[in-house]
Amino acid sequence: MESLTGKTVIVTGASKGIGAATAAAMIDAGATVIAHYGGDRAGVEAATAAAKPEQVTLLQADFADMDAVDAFWADAVEAADGQIDVLVNNAGIMRQAGGIEDPIEAWDEAWTRSMAVNVHAPARLLRHAVRGWLQAETGGSVIAIGSWVTTRGTSNPGAISYAASKAAIAAATKTVARNYAAKGILAYVIAPGVVRTQMSVDSAAKTGGEAAVTATLPMGEWVPPSDIAEMAVFLAEGRARHLTGATIDLNGAAYIR
Template sequence: MLDLNGKTVLITGASKGIGAATARIVGDAGAHVVAHYGSDRAGAEAALAGVPADRKLFLQADLHDLAAAERLWDEAQQWRGRIDVFVNNAAIMRWNGGIEEDDETWDAVWAETLQVNVLAPARLVRRAIKHYLAVGGGMLITISSWGAQRGVTNPATMAYAASKAAVKAMAQTVARAHARDNILTYIIAPGVVATQMSEAFAATQGGTDKIFAGLAMGEWVPPDDIGHLVAFLATGKSRHLSGATLDVNGATYIR
């Protein structure tokens, strides 16, 4: 079993999907887990139900608000004085950002998506890098998407794809700029993961059977696959993977 004893891990969007699976897995590996949630505290608590009370902290923050993102980092760092791993996971996907939408809707979808998926995470990444420089190193793990490389199937969600490309480029820049500062940076690019977001997306594309027909394994990527990968990276056992984009899509998209 992977050993994360002594490490403090901050995970955004830890109440469901990839974030919840990751919180549970790193918690089971011995980490102290800071589980961020937007509104679903019960989901975050359920994810960490098996983790002792002294190794978990639940923090609410609305990432529509940059000040809330800053408070999130302050409270997370204050808990144990140090954050070793920041998992940049939280994101939204809006389904009504298509070309035919009216200008007001188009602008609103883009503004909200970039706010939650890029601007708030950028503030947190900035805080992480400043912290890591002060304490001698740390780790950034960014959950991007295969949409950042190949685009998305539904053009109404192009703002989401653009946001995931933005955080990918941000993380790659951090990797190149701070490799000598002992700041390790990894990007994970999932395919279609079994989450509420993917199920909602499938509904826009004709249902899960249609989605599965286009997947090499004919099934969702389990969120645990992402969580186990995050836990392995968090051990620091593969330092020279820093800067890499790791595809997790069941052999559907190979490059």
């Protein structure tokens, strides 16, 4: 069922993991997709391979560079003929070193990169999107891919900057929800637990290994990226307007608030 036909969706970090699954799901739902990637062109091409002619546009940008973020947005708006309906802020990095016990050089590098890619870049896109919707008086939706570490912290001490950065962009997204709901602008945070991505595999290696992490999960399995993608499609449909501002936990009962 092509529930998103006629809508244009930006998915950042679409070359792997959650972003790749989300881009594919949006395409399957009939959306026109603008898929961002950093350096993995082959990955984003694979993720969007099922697209019909002219259904997808691939745009590269280094999200550590705010000029590149601004240029990406301008290119996306041009590609979409001015119509962006949904922004999925997914792109992010997780440094595995840079904790309190690591050298100050690693600490500084982790915090600098995490704040740039995980906070400043998505916040910049958030700003562009909301300002565009306000000017056009069309409304729109922002879907932030967050993490359960925003409320529980992370068990990986080297990823402290990642946890802080995810909390920051989640708060920014909720602020949009509170202030612009009457303008038809909706904003959601999806907070996954342990997802079957390379990022999670790398993190598990720092916290006892994959088997040890799996043993802590009530369902005994990691969350498949497709679960997050399907939730993103549902939110993009706009049928859950009064869910705006919510954080949707997807962790298989591993963390219940």
